[in-house]
Amino acid sequence: MTLQELLRELQEFWSGQGCVILPALDLPVGAGTFHPETFLRAIGPEPWKCAFAQPCRRPADGRYGDNPNRLQRYYQFQVVLKPSPDDIQDLYLESLARLGVALDANDVRFVEDDWESPTLGAWGRGWEVQLNGMEISQFTYFQQAGGRECAPVLGEITYGVERLGMFLQQADNVYNLLWRAAPGPVTYGDLFHRNEVEQSEYNFRRADTALLAQQFDGCEAECARLLEDGEPLPLPAYEQLVLCSHAFNLLDARHAVSVTERQQYILRIRALARRVADAQYAAREALGFPLVPA
Amino acid sequence: MTRTDSVLFELGTEELPPRLLGTLRDALRDETLAGLGKAGLIDNGSPAATDAYASPQHLALVVRGVRGETPRREERLRGPAARVAFDDTGAPTRALLGFAGKCAADDDQIERWSRGLDLETTDKGSWVAFRREVPPRPAADLLPAVLAEAVAALPVDARMRWGDTAAEFVRPVRWVVLLYGDEVVEGEILGIPCGSRSRGHRFLNPGMFPVPAPGDYAEVLRTHGVMVDMDEREASLRRQIADLESNWPGGAVRADTDPGLVSEAVCSVEQPHALRGEFDRRFLELPVEVVTSVLRGQQKYLPVYGEDGLLRPAFIAVAGVPDASGAIAAGCERVVQARLQDAEFYRQQDQRRTLGSRVSDLKRVGFHRKLGNLGDRTRRLIALGARLAEILEAPVETCARAAELGKADLTTDMVQSFPDLQGVTGAHYARADGEQEAVCVAIREQYLPRHAADELPQSPAGTVLALADRMDLLAGVFGVAEAPSGSRDPLGVRRACLGVLRMILEGDLAVSVRDLYILASEQYPQPLRDSCMDAQEQALEYFADRLRGHMLERGFAADEIEAVLETGWEEVRHVPARLEAVREFRAHPEGAALAEAHKRIRNLLREAPPAGGDLDPDALQEPAERRLSSLLDSASGEARELCAAGRYADALRRLSELSAPVAEFFDQVLVLAEDEKIRHNRLRLLQQLREAFLMVADLSRLQG
Numbered sequence: 002m003t004l005q006e007l008l009r010e011l012q013e014f015w016s017g018q019g020c021v022i023l024p025a026l027d028l029p030v031g032a033g034t035f036h037p038e039t040f041l042r043a044i045g046p047e048p049w050k051c052a053f054a055q056p057c058r059r060p061a062d063g064r065y066g067d068n069p070n071r072l073q074r075y076y077q078f079q080v081v082l083k084p085s086p087d088d089i090q091d092l093y094l095e096s097l098a099r100l101g102v103a104l105d106a107n108d109v110r111f112v113e114d115d116w117e118s119p120t121l122g123a124w125g126r127g128w129e130v131q132l133n134g135m136e137i138s139q140f141t142y143f144q145q146a147g148g149r150e151c152a153p154v155l156g157e158i159t160y161g162v163e164r165l166g167m168f169l170q171q172a173d174n175v176y177n178l179l180w181r182a183a184p185g186p187v188t189y190g191d192l193f194h195r196n197e198v199e200q201s202e203y204n205f206r207r208a209d210t211a212l213l214a215q216q217f218d219g220c221e222a223e224c225a226r227l228l229e230d231g232e233p234l235p236l237p238a239y240e241q242l243v244l245c246s247h248a249f250n251l252l253d254a255r256h257a258v259s260v261t262e263r264q265q266y267i268l269r270i271r272a273l274a275r276r277v278a279d280a281q282y283a284a285r286e287a288l289g290f291p292l293v294p295a
Numbered sequence: 296m297t298r299t300d301s302v303l304f305e306l307g308t309e310e311l312p313p314r315l316l317g318t319l320r321d322a323l324r325d326e327t328l329a330g331l332g333k334a335g336l337i338d339n340g341s342p343a344a345t346d347a348y349a350s351p352q353h354l355a356l357v358v359r360g361v362r363g364e365t366p367r368r369e370e371r372l373r374g375p376a377a378r379v380a381f382d383d384t385g386a387p388t389r390a391l392l393g394f395a396g397k398c399a400a401d402d403d404q405i406e407r408w409s410r411g412l413d414l415e416t417t418d419k420g421s422w423v424a425f426r427r428e429v430p431p432r433p434a435a436d437l438l439p440a441v442l443a444e445a446v447a448a449l450p451v452d453a454r455m456r457w458g459d460t461a462a463e464f465v466r467p468v469r470w471v472v473l474l475y476g477d478e479v480v481e482g483e484i485l486g487i488p489c490g491s492r493s494r495g496h497r498f499l500n501p502g503m504f505p506v507p508a509p510g511d512y513a514e515v516l517r518t519h520g521v522m523v524d525m526d527e528r529e530a531s532l533r534r535q536i537a538d539l540e541s542n543w544p545g546g547a548v549r550a551d552t553d554p555g556l557v558s559e560a561v562c563s564v565e566q567p568h569a570l571r572g573e574f575d576r577r578f579l580e581l582p583v584e585v586v587t588s589v590l591r592g593q594q595k596y597l598p599v600y601g602e603d604g605l606l607r608p609a610f611i612a613v614a615g616v617p618d619a620s621g622a623i624a625a626g627c628e629r630v631v632q633a634r635l636q637d638a639e640f641y642r643q644q645d646q647r648r649t650l651g652s653r654v655s656d657l658k659r660v661g662f663h664r665k666l667g668n669l670g671d672r673t674r675r676l677i678a679l680g681a682r683l684a685e686i687l688e689a690p691v692e693t694c695a696r697a698a699e700l701g702k703a704d705l706t707t708d709m710v711q712s713f714p715d716l717q718g719v720t721g722a723h724y725a726r727a728d729g730e731q732e733a734v735c736v737a738i739r740e741q742y743l744p745r746h747a748a749d750e751l752p753q754s755p756a757g758t759v760l761a762l763a764d765r766m767d768l769l770a771g772v773f774g775v776a777e778a779p780s781g782s783r784d785p786l787g788v789r790r791a792c793l794g795v796l797r798m799i800l801e802g803d804l805a806v807s808v809r810d811l812y813i814l815a816s817e818q819y820p821q822p823l824r825d826s827c828m829d830a831q832e833q834a835l836e837y838f839a840d841r842l843r844g845h846m847l848e849r850g851f852a853a854d855e856i857e858a859v860l861e862t863g864w865e866e867v868r869h870v871p872a873r874l875e876a877v878r879e880f881r882a883h884p885e886g887a888a889l890a891e892a893h894k895r896i897r898n899l900l901r902e903a904p905p906a907g908g909d910l911d912p913d914a915l916q917e918p919a920e921r922r923l924s925s926l927l928d929s930a931s932g933e934a935r936e937l938c939a940a941g942r943y944a945d946a947l948r949r950l951s952e953l954s955a956p957v958a959e960f961f962d963q964v965l966v967l968a969e970d971e972k973i974r975h976n977r978l979r980l981l982q983q984l985r986e987a988f989l990m991v992a993d994l995s996r997l998q999g
Contacts, residue, residue: 039991060534068640070633084459087469090309094497104498108614108623110563111351115453126466128310133626134594134612142457142467153459173629293724 002078002101002171004162004189005181008054011078011160014096020080023053028240029247032057032118033079033159036294037239042081043146043155043222044278045285047292052080054162058247060254063201068196069174073200073254074161083096085142085156091138093130093158101169108133116141120246120270122148122278125157137164147278148271163189210257217266218250224273228280235280242273299365300476302331302434303509304442305348306484307470307494313562315465319449320349320525320999326445328514330360335365335438346514348523350565355523357509358372361475364431372398374423377414385409391423393631434475442473446484455471462486470494470503473774477508493827496520496565498616521565531562532613535569536597539611541600543571551587558793559595564615572596572628576608578635581642582723588713589634596627641708649728650721660705663786666771666823668868675818676701679763682814687808689755690733697737697760700725704738718742735824744794758798762811765791770815773834774827792841797801799867800845807865807957808838839864846874854880858996862989869941876943879991885954886997892957893988893995896981899966905978907985914976919963924980931987938990947991957984 002010016022026036033039033055042049055077063073082089090111098104111128116139118124125141143155166189176190213280224241227234249266252258258266285291304327311319337360348355374380374394382388382452387395387405395405407413408423415424420607439911446464454463462485463467473489474481482489492503493516500520506512513523522528533552541547561567578586583606590596596610612627658670666672671753680698684691704721706863713720720740726732740757741764743750752758768791772778779788799806812834816827841858846856851874859873880886915921930950937946966981968974988994 068637071637085467089459105616106618106620106622107626108616108618109498111614112563113310113312126453134630135616135621135626142455144455152456154457156457161976168626256659259659259666 002166003179004166007100007162007166007169008076008078010100011096012052012054014099015080018050018082018092020050020052020082023051024057025053026243028243029058030055030243031250032247033077034118034121034157035121035243035246036079037236038145039079039081039155039157040274041235041239041277041281042083042149043123043143044149044281046152047083047285047289047290048153048294049081049083049155049292050077054078055229058271060204060250062223063197063204063254064083065201066176066190066197069176072163072193073204074173074199075232078160078162079162080158081155082158084153084157090140090157097132100165102132111140114139119267120249120274121146122271122274125151132168135164137161137168147280147281148275149278165249168276172185204251204254208211208251208255210252210255213248213252213255213257217245217252218276220244221273223268225276228263228276233280233284235277235284238273238280239277242270242277245270245273297366297431298941299360300363301474301509302358302361302438303355303472303474303506303512303987304358304383305353305470305472305493305506305512306446306464306468307468308352308354308464308468310351311349311354313559314353315451316349316354316562317525317558319354319451319465323354323445323451326448327356327358327442330441330445331361334441335368336362336434336437336441338433346513346524349525349562350521350523350528351563352497352565353516353521353523355472355512357512359455359509361434363475364433365437367431368429370427371415371427372425372427373415374398374431376424377411377421377423380423381409394423394425398427400425435478435480438473438475439484443482460486462649466891470710472506474506474509481646493519499566522567523723525767527562528567529557529566532557532561532567532569535567536611539571540567540599543609546602546607548601548607549598550599551591552597553591556591556595556597560613563595564613566615568614568617570612570614570627571609571610572612572623572624574628574630574631578639579606579608581635581638582716582719584716584719585638585642585709585713588716589631589638592713592715593634594627594631596631602724621705621996637712638709641712645707645709645720645724646727650700650703650724650730651728653706654699656706657702660702663775663776666819669705672767673699673702675767675815676760677762679767679818680759681816683759683763684756685809686810687755687759687804689759693731693733693737693756694759695735696730697734697741697756697765700730700734701738701741701764703759711985744797746790747793751801758802758804762795762798765795766815767818769795769834770812770827771819771823773830773837774816774819774823776826776830778830778833778837787835789841791837793845796842796845796867800871802889803868805866805868808867809865835865842867842870846870851878854996854998855992858992861993861996862991872941872943873991876947877994877997879944880947880951880994881997884932885951885952888958889954890994892954892961893985893993895961896985896996897993900978900982900985903967903974903978905975905982908975910977910979911972911976912982914972915980917964919956920958920977920980923953923960925988926953926956927980927984928931931983934987934990943991947988950988950991953984 003126012022021138021151023038036055038051056074057077058074058216063072064071094104110131112131114129115126123146125143127141130138130140138161139159141157143151144159145151163175167175170178172178176194178189180187180189220241224238227238322344324342331337340942344359346357375390378888379388380391413424414421440711451465451924454465456463457467464485468485468487471487471489472483472491472493473482474491479491491505493506494503496519497502504519506515516523532726536550536552539551586606587598590610596612599607599609599611601607614623619626656674658668660669662669662672677695677698681691684694700721704717706722707720709720718739718741722735725735725738733754736754737756737760738755740752741760743752743761752761768786769788772786772788813832816824819827842864843856855874855877857878859870864870915924930953934946934949937949966977
């Protein structure tokens, strides 16, 4: 199964479960959790079901295209189910079966892993899903987001697309993964190897740290300003937060932050996350939480 | 004879954290037995009447001999005192009527009370009493509440919510089984209706099925692919491991069956399947700690050793389903290979520079915001190490070099990815750089002991570095007033303290804790240095507390410990011998009397401290005081020599020979004589006596 087919299968499966299939966020994020369709939807009492593929950037994980397993940008397939359904685990396992994973002949395990995002002020309980020892998904019941209790609880399933692809294609090297087969094979490396090389060089050696720090400060100020005015704008404000987070990730990869500074940056983003969460909640409340069933 | 039968309770959950399984199983059993007892459904419930089960998705309990209904019993309610039950006219008072209303007592009962019947009488008086029979209640009525309470009482500090309910548990609960005999008990636990159906193995026997009766539970689950009995799962896994070990291709091997790893594996599967895996032999060139960290720490696999004791390029993993096609083993191997490849990459990258060349990078790595960076710390450790090397007679240059390189590995990719390999990694890289072996060993040993039962540094330089590292931390932390409180100790101060104490005690090191603290403080720049010095007493008190705890754990009594600590403990290495001496003294027939005498002496000296000056032998009048004085002279002289030789028990024994003369003294001599000169002289004598004993301990602190 090529990655192209894999993404289509996942989309179809979750569409069949009632999820709205959405495009990826058009901003650089470290995880599908940062997509407003996850984070902002986790806030407040309104239900939601959606799914989307999301490219994720983790600058510090760059390996110049040399490591067969590690990438500074990879794809997640994100599924949001709020409230988390009673059969959420079974649905996930069914999706794996649909992809061709023989569940009785492979070792699929839910391994305790309570996820946390210090920058988003969010955390949950759940597992990493391992397939024959390799992590292929994260499975989380959100307990808090933006410092607020999640009620109902948002169930988040995050598939590691390349990981799953490597299992299904029995590949040892991510760059050899078939993105598509017909009419002519296109590999992951064909598409993204050069990006890995250039971005790694940028992330580790070339990024202008003074500029990044300025960008962080600027976006932070803009986010705060957009929440302060008489009519706060949670959605544009949140986008500024996302940009702050990415700037921080780049600074971190450049080793441009000391341990103390690192902690400070995280707290600053978290403070923004709390304010965005409060503004989002207020905005939905003002509308009467329209999605809550009558 | 009431009917008794068995109860089956099962919580069906999503995968529970392995480390909690045993605790939850046992706590469910204990809480349920307590609850059943309280409800009157069992008497003195014993674990022997139960079977407790736990697997990742099943937490269950069978209790035998549970009554079908609570016994009939009589309830007695006490009302107002008899004398205020009726007024002068003989009419019932309002108090009585209120009570009667509460009990729904009829007129006959009131009439009986008016005639003085149905009273409860003690030697304190008489009260109106109402007796009623409490009818038996069926178990089915009581069981849901008993079990709900037991579940709520489970020792889980981290509960979670799921879906849209208010229910909270460790992991989402998806089904509940509650049977009394072969009947379902109607009720709800955590919002889920109780039923009789359980669920089979997620992959091998999916779907729900009925459990006919409690006694069938384990068997029915087994036929559906779930080994609910933890002990049975463990036994099965161990057998499989032993099987693999003896049938290993190329000759028998020994797997690292670390109890923690085995337990985690047992608690992660519904049925265990041990399998064999291999990795490329070239990875054995990596430091062995890196390989075992990948296998054990990251993957939870068991490393495998040959008969020569050397690590094999192989491992044992545990799967939750049979590996019929070998696909699982292949997958595990792939993951291990990838991780080892990463480690190999880190090492290659790291070794493009020498460890020594990294030392200047340490100034970019933080240590503590008020105590500077690792570059500053390294400088302090070099200086402190040099001082300690002198005191402990360790090779000075080795200590200096080891201190210089000690933290350099914190800048390596390897340690960034494997933080628990700090020290070990530095040692390997130093060795590869051609550093002296003793330096490499010291770099590794500086972090020992890593926990309470861990080994101690074996080399002199390792001991010096380990002490320096901890004392630098302690002096700094106390200097910036960040001493740990009860539960918050982010810097590991408590562990550092205990490490220092263990090293001194077990190494019999001739150092005073105070001196160590001062030396460490002196390495800090001003004004920190002054702050550290100012915090001396606080730091020493913290040490003393750790020492107390340590000695309590070694079985000494609290008052014995106080008796010794009171008179000085900073030369920690003498403390155990002094404690032994006190304990032996206590067992002695004269012990109690002498301890009493010391209490008396201490009180006397506190109320009437003698004036300064020496004892005047000529002012000793009574035979008893002259005898005591001369015997004390020789005894204390010998005792002093014995103490200097560390023979505290002998010293106390020698001093205890003064028991009779002391008793005689108190019998025949009036200490607080009228004459000032004589009084002060006698007090001085007592003071000398007390001081002699204080060389070992303050016996006045011993209780009873």
